[in-house]
Amino acid sequence: MSVQLPVEPAELLRRHGVQVTAQRLAILRAVSDRPHRTADDVAEVVRAEIGAISRQGVYDGLGVLVDKGLLRRFQPAGSPTRYEDRVGDNHHHLVCRSCGQTVDVDCAVGTSPCLHPANDQGYEIDEGEVIYWGRCPDCRKGAGDGRTRQSNRKSATSTRGGEQ
Amino acid sequence: MSVQLPVEPAELLRRHGVQVTAQRLAILRAVSDRPHRTADDVAEVVRAEIGAISRQGVYDGLGVLVDKGLLRRFQPAGSPTRYEDRVGDNHHHLVCRSCGQTVDVDCAVGTSPCLHPANDQGYEIDEGEVIYWGRCPDCRKGAGDGRTRQSNRKSATSTRGGEQ
């Protein structure tokens, strides 16, 4: 969505039938400012902004915003759930296996790409989720470790903070 | 992989440089028999077959088999990690939001589809993971509940056993 017209966040909430509260505004802002944040990240940021919020409050707030279509939730394997405010457009994600950095990518195909598998097997499909796994530029530069070691890393040992 | 020639599973392990043990054979068989199983499912099945196995044993075994390329691991959001024995071909998955049933789908594109996003942003991509979300034929038939209710279900309340 990423409003371009200066639509008051509060107004935005109302439009979506969400009661306006300081917590929700702060949560929305936290995610908009920097997408791909985890619930924990959001809690931290919100606390810095409005002083305090309970863990439950964060989960509640995020849940409502997702339900009402203001936020989108996605969860790369081995990482906690992340939130973003780009909704509606069906874009994808590119995740670094070693540092966990996540960036958006538009799909090569049209507007609602990947929504049509070769054979839908009778399913009614509503979303096609695509995650590309690889190594980000920084990590490629750093440790030359190509692929030699057959470590069973997969979850990238998500070292807090290695995101975006 | 799904061997067609009657290749002894034990032989298969050896070929991949994996020491042969009862646990590993049972794990491999459990996954081959019915792909998309979770570690827990595997543990259950293996126990039924060889009497007992520790939880750690299951994770270790699965880990080794994945590392050595005998199994593939994937993890749909909101569900525990699942394993399958179709490796090498880059196929995708179709997951039912309400019952969690998961089926394979071949990609519309060529051999290694979806490995080339519009813009790779400097990443070195090694895997493109695609998951289609929707409702399986059974669930469509059952509860006519279209989309009315704005329940915050997303994790499909994974009711044990609702798989494949």
Added chain:
DNA sequence: AACAATATTTGACGAAGTCCAGAATCGGGC
């Protein structure tokens, strides 16, 4: 049969998230 390397078991532990339930607070319609 014995040995060293490799696997497995055992039990504790950690992260992420959910659930609960009562009390306090706040938003917005009247």
Added chain:
DNA sequence: GCCCGATTCTGGACTTCGTCAAATATTGTT
């Protein structure tokens, strides 16, 4: 301005999925 229902807070218990480390057992080989 008031009031009621919606929202948040507190804060702990609990679940699920998974990992760590030390002790024990097994494999395959000599």
